[in-house]
Amino acid sequence: MTDPQIREAARIVEAASNARPAVIRSFFDEDTFTVTHVISDPATAKAAIIDSVLDFEPASGRTSFASADKVIDYIHSEGLEVEWLLETHAHADHLSAAPYLQEKLGGTLAIGRHILTVQEVFGKIFNEGTRFARDGSQFDRLFDDGDRFKVGSIEAIALHVPGHTPADMTYVIGDAAFIGDTLFMPDYGTARADFPGGDARTLFRSIRRLLSLPDQTGLHLCHDYKAPGRDTYAWETSVGEEREHNVHVRDGVSEDQFVAMRETRDATLGMPRLILPSIQVNMRGGHMPEPEDNGTSYLKLPVNTL
Numbered sequence: 001m002t003d004p005q006i007r008e009a010a011r012i013v014e015a016a017s018n019a020r021p022a023v024i025r026s027f028f029d030e031d032t033f034t035v036t037h038v039i040s041d042p043a044t045a046k047a048a049i050i051d052s053v054l055d056f057e058p059a060s061g062r063t064s065f066a067s068a069d070k071v072i073d074y075i076h077s078e079g080l081e082v083e084w085l086l087e088t089h090a091h092a093d094h095l096s097a098a099p100y101l102q103e104k105l106g107g108t109l110a111i112g113r114h115i116l117t118v119q120e121v122f123g124k125i126f127n128e129g130t131r132f133a134r135d136g137s138q139f140d141r142l143f144d145d146g147d148r149f150k151v152g153s154i155e156a157i158a159l160h161v162p163g164h165t166p167a168d169m170t171y172v173i174g175d176a177a178f179i180g181d182t183l184f185m186p187d188y189g190t191a192r193a194d195f196p197g198g199d200a201r202t203l204f205r206s207i208r209r210l211l212s213l214p215d216q217t218g219l220h221l222c223h224d225y226k227a228p229g230r231d232t233y234a235w236e237t238s239v240g241e242e243r244e245h246n247v248h249v250r251d252g253v254s255e256d257q258f259v260a261m262r263e264t265r266d267a268t269l270g271m272p273r274l275i276l277p278s279i280q281v282n283m284r285g286g287h288m289p290e291p292e293d294n295g296t297s298y299l300k301l302p303v304n305t306l
Contacts, residue, residue, distance in 0.1 A: 005146035005159055006212055009172040012155045013217050016174035022154055024176060024220065025074055028233055029053045029067050032094040032274065033223050035235040036071060039173050040080050041152025047075065048084035048151045049107070050171065050178045051222050054097035054286065056277060061299070068097035072104055082107035083151060087139075087282070088180025088222060089168040090118045092195060092275040096286035109285055112160055113142040114167035119283050121166075121196045126280055126300050131290055138285030143169060161210060163203025164191040170210060176218040177239075182207060183219065185234050186241055187227035189248035190258075194266035196306075200259045207249050215240030276301055 016022075020042055027036045032053060040047035053067040075082060082105040085098045089112070098109050119134040136142045143149075143158035150156055156173040164181045171178045181191040182203070190207065193200040210219075219242065221235040243251050249258055272278070277299045281288060288297035 003209065003212070005157065006209060008146065008148075009157050009159060009177075010212075010214055012157055012172055013175045013177075013214050015155065017216065019154075019174070022151070022174045022176060023078075026220070026235060027053075027067065027070055027074075028224075028235065029055075029094070030233075031055070033225050033233075034091075034094045035220070035222055035224065036067070037178055037220050038071060038074060038080075039151060039154075039176060039178075040078065041154045044152030045078070045080050046083045046152030047080040048086055048171075048173065049075075049082060049098075049101060049105075050086045050220075051088055051091070051180065052085065052097040052101055052286075054095040054100065054281075056095045056274065058274060058277065063095070065097065065100060068100050071097075071101065075105055084149070085109045086171055086178070087111040087285075088170070088178065089165050090115060090122075090279060090282040091181075091222075092165075092278050093223070093272040094274060095278050095281045098286040100286075108140045110141040110143055110158075111136075111139050111285075112158070112167045112169040113144050114160065114162065115139065115142065115283065117166040117197060118279075122279050122283055125196070125302060125305060127302075132284075138283075138287060159210070161206035163193050163199055163201075163206045165195055166197040168206070172213070172217070175216065176220055177210065177213065178220045178222075179210060180222045182210065183242060183246065183249075184221060185224055185227065185237055186245035186250075187230060187247060188225060189246060190262065192266045192269055193262055194269070200262035200266070201255060203262065204249065204255050204258045211239055211243050211249075213239050215243070271306060275306070 145160035
């Protein structure tokens with residue numbers, strides 16, 4: 001294994017197998033098919049919240065907090081202290097509840113440094129003015145590939161896994177990897193790569209990088225859509241299961257085969273239902289655009305652009 005960041009991630013996974021296991025509690029939002037994960041260290045009661053959901057009704061433009069409040073209730077019931085609010089990328093299918101959770105629970109809001117690329121690209125698409133900072137300052141920390149951190153006493157590392165978007169990150173925390181949209185359950189496949197800044201070839205290489213982690217590494221997904229023939233939602237698998245069974249990228253599938261499949265499939269897909277509001281909010285760290293002179297925030301709808 002020549003990749004130093006993956007070597008370090010593998011060491012963290014192996015070390016965690018001999019330690020007291022972390023506690024992972026997941027919350028599924030069926031409206032957006034999104035999974036929010038809370039991982040906590042039983043030795044210190046410190047926790048991280050990964051990929052939270054702000055409820056949003058596009059017809060009325062109203063937000064609510066039922067999904068986030070379930071996470072808050074769990075944090076309080078378990079006596080946990082939130083250290084981190086982690087975003088795997090700027091989601092196109094749901095709005096982040098990170099600012100609301102941070103107000104209620106504290107914690108450091110973090111994302112990958114390549115959010116700057118997303119801010120630049122979508123800042124132009126939405127014709128944002130100079131008040132919209134494109135320097136990642138809406139977040140408390142920007143992770144680079146290989147950056148180390150801890151959740152309580154549990155070692156963790158951030159890995160840059162672009163392809164779905166330029167800014168996707170995986171967080172390996174103990175022996176669990178929170179991989180965002182990079183992979184889905186083995187019977188469903190992989191993320192699309194046709195959003196601005198996405199690339200199928202880059203996605204393949206990121207996935208194969210992740211799949212070089214130890215087979216026992218737990219993979220915790222951001223979404224599930226129920227593959228044909230499966231009646232229940234699922235969001236936890238492993239490196240070994242993905243390598244053996246993933247319908248798009250299992251062992252033996254070449255890079256060129258994957259790229260041809262992914263690009264052909266992506267050409268048939270419609271845009272996510274909430275992409276336009278989601279990106280505008282998530283590139284701001286979950287905050288709405290600044291209110292206009294009447295005190296109201298507005299989300300733009302670019303016509304014939306995407």
